[in-house]
Amino acid sequence: MGSFKGHVLPGTLFLAVGLWRVWASVARFAADPSNFRVRAWNPVTAGPAPLRLLELYVVAGGAFADMCVEVLYSTHLRIFAGGEVNPAHLNDLEHGGMLLMFFLFGALALLSQKTRCLPLTDGALCLVAATAFTAEFLLFYFHSTTHMGLEGYYHYLLVVLIGLCIAATVLGALLPASFPADLGAGVLIALQGLWFYQTALTLYGPMLPTGCARDADGHIECRNRGAEERAEQLANFQLFGHVFLAFVYVLGCYAVAAARYGHPDLTTTHATHVAATELRGAGGDEGAI
Template identity: 60%
Template sequence: MGSFPGHVLPGTLFLLVGIWHIWSSVVRYASNPKSFQVRVWNPVPGFDGRLKYLELYVIAVGTFIDMCIEFFYSTHLKFFVHGVLNPSHMNDFEHAGMLLMFFVFSLVALLSEKTSFLPLPEGALCLISATAFCAEYLLFYFHSTTHKGLEGHYHLLLVLLVGLCILSIVTGSLMPTSFPADLCSGIAITLQGLWFYQTAFTLYGPMMPDGCRLKESMVTCHSQDKEVRGQLLANFQLFSLVFGVLVAVAGSYIFAAKRFGHSGVMSLHTAEDRLDQN
């Protein structure tokens, strides 16, 4: 079982990175669609280059802090019991391992970009990022904490979003000039962050469905009908988030096209219109 802060903290990290990825992808494509390249991370412009690697630093610091919370604070430093890993905190060890993968990705990306010790192409960084998401996928799919009922349904939907992250990032590494793949990656990461928030507010906050409750670290419903109703509500919540994100992406693209739009964007649309007419 988790907690409200345990979902909000990683949710905030995914949400910030995802929103920045969407905006950067849209601006880069609107500015010059012919030279567009997939990026697994996006530099922050301006400020004389001092904030260029801010995204990677946010990932590194955020995952390190969350990893320390999971590994040291949540376990109360009781790592071993009778010579084996403490079975009462296996979920904390698993969460720390997942966060370690994202921390490693940020370090590898920083070494690749700022030094000559580990020069890697963008496609390789994409695959390393996809590996971190694979670790997250395996964690939630084969979690030592058994998720059942309504809680299990929320985590199943989370697993699907993580799978979408993996698929979009791998596609971007194979198709390095694909704007849809790069944009889909940002959308998937954003949705994952929003779903962490939604899970926190639903299972551990004020949005618990009628007829269900959190008691002794378990979500239980009074009847099967109440549980099914809660699962249908979760489906509707995910649909609402997807719809809202897509509307926001469309709005950001319209704004970016007007503000940073390159003549190539209009020429591409004009060519597509001519093909449709023919």
């Protein structure tokens, strides 16, 4: 079983990191498209020096705080019972193990930046991040098979987003100059955060679809198959809405970055494309005459 707060906390972390990564990726591309490189994390260049590693502090600190909530607070320190792991809190320990991987990614990146003990390239860190996303994928994949009905469907859609995130992160390690891979990873991280919020609002908040209700054990039951299908269709529509919001955000970031940091190559490429389009159009008009 989950909870509203249990989905909002990781959702906030994913959303904050994803939005920042999208903006940073677009800004770096707009500033110098020919020398663009994939980054496993993005430093804060504007502002005081201590803020430079803010993203890594958010990832490592947020994952560690959420891990403490899952392993210490949710279990009430009753991790063991009768000489073995308490079966009532295995779900919390599963979440804690997944969060540990994200904490390790943030910690390794910080060590790589602040010391000479463990110098890691962005490609290597991308693979570490992909490992963390893989742990998350496995956790929620098996969650989606144990949750039934509408709960399982929301977890299934989350698994799809996580799988795409793994693919984009690995692709960034293999193609270090790929702007689409870097941007796609940021967008998918942000979509994960939005979907955590949507899951919290729908399954544990005020947006539970008509025809479905939470029973005494906390499970969601729909009165018939038709109501469950309508609820799943609503989930699809919600996901499409979040994708549209992400698309608008990317366009807005690109417009602002192009106006603020626009490299001459962007203007030249755009002018060349427009000229070629007009030339093809003129050729078509002459042929028609």
